[in-house]
Amino acid sequence: MTWPALTEYLLNGFVMGTLYVLMAIGLSLIFGMIGVINFCHGILFTLGAYAAVVLKDSVGFGPSLIISPVMVGILGMLVEVVFLRRLYRADPASGLLLTFGLAMVAEQLVRIIWGTSGLPYNIPRGLTGALSMGTFVYPKYRYFILVCAVALIAGLWWFLEKTPYGMIIRAGSRDGEMVRILGISLRPIFTFVFGLGSALAAIAGVLMAPVAGVQPAMGTDVGTAAFVVVTIGGLGSFWGAVIAGILVGEVVNLSILIWPPMAQASMYILMAVVLLTRPRGLLGERWEKFE
């Protein structure tokens, strides 16, 4: 294997990884803040893609990349306000059961509304084809995914670390009681965080739609991978999710290069190894509420 070929591989793993990161950060934020394991995450990815299909004829790909996540984010907020909010005082498992049920209902609704066989979605004009530098050839659209995802991740980091809102979210995740005592209501924050997580999943869905096609079960694999990434990275850790996402992308990708039958199992093996050596994940810290 030549160096350019290997670099292509590593780049491809990185691009796949950034999508996992977008999914995982949302999942991790929701869990850290609200304490709910969001089983809806995969279907939110799917809904993002379907919303983009519906929107593409009227507004085009670019605007749909923004409008579709906003729509899914609002849907997420509605779910939080209407359903999830009632369950915060109940058994922690009830939030999980609710989101699990909602995911199944939503997936069936997608089948009923848009059919079982999936919808066509082509790469937007101007981003088709590949960019070649000598023997190094990589599709333009995947560079586009990379740029979008990295910009989003950077933006999220800035938001969480450098703005007062981000600080409230971080503080609220770590010690909600203390934030309340300081006179800040966490209710709207919960709603916002659930909406933000949903929107991130939807963006990942829109970005992936032109590559992988749009079909009802498209979120299942990605949703599962997001859980694995959060577990590897450490619950509630931003950089943990980023590092773990890229790592999973690379591991899955390289195992296809070396021994394809391993590909699907590789991320679980990675997870097992990480959990055996670092039970809280790579960058997971000791959080009172999770112990």
Added chain:
Amino acid sequence: MKTRRNSFGGSGISRRRFLGLAAGSAAVGVGFPAILRAQQEPFKIGHIAPQTGFLAAFGKYANTGAQMAVDEINEKGGLLGRKVEVINEDEANPGVAAQKARKLIEKDNVIAITGIVSSASALAVGDEAQRAKILFINAGANSDEIRGARCHRYVFSVEGSNTQYVSAVATWLLQQPNLKRWYFLTSDYAFGHDLLKVTQKLLQKAGREQIGSELIPTGTADFSSYLLKVKAANPDLVFQNLAGTDQTNFLKQFKEFGLEMQVAGGLVDTAVVWPVGVESLTGHFPLLWWHELKYPGVSEFVAKFKKIAGDPPENQGWGDYTAIRALGEVVKKVSSTDSKAIVKGMEGFQFECLKGRTLYFREWDHQLIMPMYTVRTKQKNEMKDKWDIFEVIAEVPPQGQSAESIAIPRSESLCKMEPAD
């Protein structure tokens, strides 16, 4: 004596004549209602095709094809003096298909069943047909098993088998001098394995080289890692046997990566590709039939089909049309609608149907022996309408050569048929 005779036969009709008339009128009395019944009750043909579920796209073509064949038979005076009628049922899944077959046989008294797209359904319906000893003509299922390990005396196949499809395109590709090193990408389940096995055998025979082969889980959405691997291996040809949307997804990404080698596939479903558009397709494929073929009767058939269905006939339209047309010709030949007689008449039966040469049902596995077509995917600017996505580049085998060469040879077939009874 004379008076008695006169009083008895006063009308001047002799006893012999009278008896003759009586017997005649009795014959008419029996025969007349039979004619009446013929006018009221047409022969029924059961037709099962998917109207719901993931194969529903084929249903429209199958139903239109079947109806056209029945209409043609009726325009020419029906079968044995009776009209023919088609009863359509939905092939939702193998269980439902078998249940519909039972209903058609037991309740509707059909003379034969045809249609079916999914191989699992075809196997289930084939078992039912054999049990009831009613003819089933498979018009749309490809699995080799239907004409192999689970072949039946009462089951015939108009649809090509996987072996016929893949041999057709592979035979053509192996004739191309520049395609020496092949790379296989295969759906990891029975369908893919079947096609891979057949192709690898042909490849070996032709002395070409396999430089890589990957089994890919079904439902894979992102093929990027496989594509990079293919790119690094740099074969002359990527031969993919991926099913349904996996195939269109793969080909889309193949284009996206700007790979320059040739690509081909062992099977393509036009009904799946038409709605998705040619953007998601590239390379060479085998086709059972194509609406742009230049054989006698094709353009008239296509025009008529378009008028009814709006679309030109897909493969499936040809399949169901051909099944019923062949059935009609055999019924006329054997002058019977008894399945046993039809089956006997169909074995080895030769006919023509829009493929430019004589087709026949092979006696020992009941497969229709026919040529297939290797097609090239057109570029968008070459298309004259949205259906015009393929260019036929070769008939395989060419005119004048026996089409047995692309079907499975008897020595390799697993078909052991029930005795003719």
